[in-house]
Amino acid sequence: MDELDAIKPIFFEECSEQLVELERALAVLESGEADQETVNSAFRAVHSIKGGAGSFGMTELVRFAHVFETALDLLRSNKIEPTQEVLNIFLRATDILSDLTAFEQGGEPVDEQRQQESIQSLEKLLQKPEVDNSEETEDEEDWGLPEGFVPVPVSADMFSDPVSDQTSVDGQDDSTDGFEIFDLDTPPQIKEDEEKEKKTEKKPKIEEKTPVISDGKKTAQGGRPASSSSNAQSIRVDVNRIDRLMDLVGELVIGQAALREVFSSSEKKHPHADASSNDLSNAMSSTEQLTRDLQDAIMAVRAQPMRAVFQRMQRVVREAAHLAGKKVHLEMEGEDTEVDRTLIEKLTDPLTHMLRNAVDHGVEKEQVRLEQGKSATGTIRLSAAHKSGRIVITLSDDGAGINRVRVRDIAVEKGIISADAQLSDSDIDNLIFAPGFSTATTVTDLSGRGVGMDVVKQAIQDLGGRISITSEAGKGSSFSLSLPLTLAVMDGMLVTVAGQLLILPVSCIVETMQISKENIFVSGNNSTVICVRGIFIPIVDVAKSLGMENRQGNSNQPVILIVEDDAGKMTALAVNRIEGQMQVVIKSIEKNYRSVRYVSAATILGSGRVALILDVPEIAASAEGRMLNMWTSENENESSLECAGKV
């Protein structure tokens, strides 16, 4: 049994893959673009789960999968039509199947009633077709019997299959197996189909006839080619190994930087470069390029398509819509966009929450929609795309949009803003991200538990991402998430602040500039602003915010970095000097210490020293650095004069 336990995780992993495949196939069926292969892949998915579950003795799962599979077989043999009604039953059954596998993995037990309902509706499907009923009724009686008995009728089904519908393809398969190559008239797709068909037809038979233990292994190892819709070859690798590889590349990047530093300092000592130092420089550049390529290659290994998250969202929307009594259709785009797997895992919860919100608060009730001349079914679009080195996920609905009057009232009521606050539309929209804000008047099953969009925003920010919202009354709202492609490496701007090297993420920097005193003003409440092309931007003195004494005094004119937050709010950070840009490996401080204010993480420089990575949004919001010391102490009189003129 130990051996079985060892392969159990593989089985569950396969299950989740099969469930994604099943969900995808049903989505294609729903869109009406399905061909025979789609139905086959749905059938295969359920069948593989059943086969695996059988060998692990998961009786409940086997029973349910069996009924499900039998019903899918009717669809496969065209005995029932894939109407919306039928598909809904299948979708519900998919949810139950997913819950059952989750339960076997140690999750929550499945809602008994829902499971029974689903089984009943599946059985109802089985009773519908008048023709060929004999076989199916046999099945129905079967599923109550001991589990060892179950698979037999199914393999019988499979034998009968070629005669019913797949005659052309399977007939060939059986008779002209060896002559396939010479059959030049057969289009390639059909051959492919044939291949797959063969796999499905043959494998289950083996699985079901071999004794239990080896059976499990077969499913675990052999399930893959049948499940993946592409023909790409793949191997399963322990995630830890890839993470280790990633760490090593990180070290390589640091080593590379160290080498470069040693080189440039020796260059400085011997400024008259000879040919060999030039060669050395070139060789170093090419290894640097290779390191970057290597890093990209490993990132690609860790990358997974967004599909893994997106497919789960279908179910989220389905259930949320069901609970809210609304009709909602989820459209997805860019499921093949690849992102780092760590991001995928961490995106599931925020996206789930946002989708539930969209169903609950965004999309109107059917009747309201019809009154407003909209289609009865609301549409939520979820899309992912790569955009300038980041991944952008947009979630938009065609619902009512944000009710700004109500949002404002609630924010006042909850003490988030004062009653006389002057807010732009976008400011009001952004109030929904404020902690403790929840617009639902009643606490519904879906959302409105008080943990709202602020939690989502926090989760996205923890990933180094930004979230923004646009909304139009009556037309709907759209959320846009922008996330880094990876959590391991980023491009950083190296700056000096009070004699210390600090890193800012390049992604948040809009522009950098030399300060000139005509553009600096002091406003009333002791804060400095800079005027950039006619726009006043508050200045934050980074050294002051960090509580570092400015050892360099006022000798250096500060440099300004304009940074932008998610809402497009700009802040000017004053630092002593910009040292350059470099790729940095992100290292956690929390691992051995705790989180430090204004610091998001650390990195290791080429010199081996630790440099802190600034938490830009936090520092931009800090009050301590509002007064630009390096400037005002020197020109106090002048600035206060200017201040009088300005304010």
Place this chain on the structure above:
Amino acid sequence: MQENNTLPVDSGKVISFNVGEQEYCVDILRVREIRGWTEATPLPGTPRCIKGVINLRGIIVPVIDMCELLHVSNNDASSRNVVMVVDVEGKTAGLLVSKVSDILDITPEMIQDVPVASTDEIDPLVSGLIAFDGRMIGLLQLSVVAEQALENAL
């Protein structure tokens, strides 16, 4: 060495070190390595006893200034300072000490209670005293060090 179970030190061996003029010791098994002092990167908004963070082969490790933590005046702030890298409560931390002196074998009977005038004065950092070779060595409680230095935001 049969009474190991009553010994607060698993191995029966401790490393003793100086913090200013005073001498302390920790279980040798908790010490990962001893390295020379390299300038640490200061962290903003942290208590005085946190010197900053250093790079330990790619891992970011905080350095605790034991002089600050134990309120020992350090007249001799020379570069002879060393960092003892210790494992504590699942984390790795560096202890900045003046110098590492000895490896000692200890037995439970060698450990005396810390004499206190009143209960207010109990210092949880030191759980016992060892008289050795005419010296007094305090047995440092690393878990308390971690609690006071690494977790308290102060």
